Amino acid sequence: MVDDFLPLDAAEAMRLDIDTHFGNYGSHRPETHQVWNYWFVPGLYAYLRTTPEKLIRPDRVESFMQVLRRWSAAALGLQEVTWPYLSLYVSGCRQNLHNDSANGRFAFVYSLTRDRRMTSGGETLVLNEGDLFRNNVATAQNAAGFYTSIEPRFNRLVVFDDRMPHGVERVDGSMNPVEGRFVMHGHIRDRGAIVSGALTEQQVGAVVMEALIDFSAGALSRIRLYHGPVVFRLFIGANGVVKSCAVLLDRVTATDANDTGWPKMLSNLIAKFTALKFPEGSGETTVTQPVLMGTSLFRPDH
Template sequence: MSIKRQHIASDFFPEAEALRTAYDGKVRSAYQQTVQWQYFCEPQMYTYLRTVPQQLFPEALWGRFTRHLKQWCIDHLGMLPTGAPNFHLMVNGCTLGLHSDFQNGTWGFVYSLTRWQTRKFSGGETLLMRDGVPSYKKHHVQGEVLYELVPAEFNQLLLFDDRIVHGTQTIEGSMDPLEARIALVGHLRATSPVVTGALDAAAARKVVLALHHALAEPVRPFKEVQGVMSFRLAVAADGSVASVDVLTDNFVTARSGHAADDEVAAARALVLDAAARLRFPDAGGPSKVIAAVLLPLPDLRPIELAIAHAGRPDRLRETLKAQLKEGEALGFQVDVQGDSFAVREPLAGTIRIESQRIVATFDPPMWVPSQRDQFQAALNEKLGLLARYGG
């Protein structure tokens, strides 16, 4: 399966009814409800209520959902969620106006817990604009000639290219949170190469980074092509690539959108050919490598930060260890290795507490510049606070 523009996964989570039951229990009684909701209102654009899912779901259940979501996304898209999703509650009058989210991720997702088949409201569908600009030669066009409406079916995961102009149809009907349109909403983007099997992960990442550098000149003529391709490489014991399985491919041009295009096809073929010819170190056994290529190619320099501190290194390490729990602190997943922290997600890298400075180094991400800038700014702020107050 190669996902190009959008995809629907029905019956996504085996414990969807448990999630819904937990939500119902939290909102059923107005006098006992303890959920803190943010009323998110940007006039003429957004109106809805949102909260963090941890306020609604038991910790163990929520942990199983996030692990299921993460593994499904890696297996089927070669992507990872960008932190925890938001929980959206939409009752009468709520709406999400048309917008695009390319700065947030590569793919957007909506996981619905709405009782769609028995709903007591109209609206609530996710609206996805179709490619192309209406032409005067078409005369009068309206409705789903211009867009697609995707119902928010119960236990459905909807994925779509984050560049697509999209929104949610205005809810008209009930004000009861038990009869509302409810969903988990978030974004996905590429991570550092994911390696399973005999290959050393660090060595495999070096090979993939060399691929990115080697593509710089060959892809230069395809400057109009933009998007991300993710793929799974089956690597033989001797390091040769036995097969390339494309997971997602949203290469487009502004001219053609997601329609067939010769320039897109040529760029796609170039990337796939280069991936198939990769040579990894001999590992003595087979492996799988999931990787991604962004076009136009982004900044291929590592992310590097060095922040001075005047604290005690041992105290700083303990403070950082407490902050870098799974699901916290920019979504990092970390292995402690002596005086260093080896980060696995959202990017492979290291954080070291030295005698007078905190040093962080991360792989160059296959992200658009604004996503890299946001990550770097957030990391700089987080480590800056640690340097000032953690030791």
């Protein structure tokens, strides 16, 4: 969760575009204001969504996306961010619990909801990790013991693992759209290595590909027991030797709750990357390398 994600003037400018869109009701026409898809799935979804540039100036949306891409690359090591939806929740709108395991690695939710509003609800709900039954058999719990509830504060970015069950608390109160819950949301995915410095992506990719093929051949039966992304950050000297290898992100989960083998496999991967020899370059190179467990470690798009 990142509060004050954008400079305040940038966030306010996007919100002003929304307010302006709804501000002059007498000017509304089907070709300019009937822009919403009512996303209704019985027992699951009920809210309005559209592409944000229908309400917000396109250059402002693109500026937001540039900031989000930079943040994602630095914080998560993942550089592909899907173009967002802009969603509106007025009274009665909600999302029941679901996951998005097939859509990405992480979900992002960026709020343009006014902190002062005439509605209640609209919190993002994310189930806590672990066995919620066995972890609480002897302890009385309420909502906070089972899930995290995140208020849609203005200019707040929320990012969570797409595999986690999540939803949106029902909104109650005003039907006035400017009083509702406005969020831009989408998914963050892996799209290969992020390379900066002397070496090219092609030079780095050839070495990493060979290493992952070799590692996969020796650990294929174990690799299938795990699921999720792990991201490494390598610092490579001008002589092509890896100076350090750190884990930037580890969201790997064992498919068997009793399995304890992932730390050893992770240690082996770190050792594999640390021992790599890259081509010599004119200077140092930084490589941020995602590795996705639960599928081929060396897909062509990685």
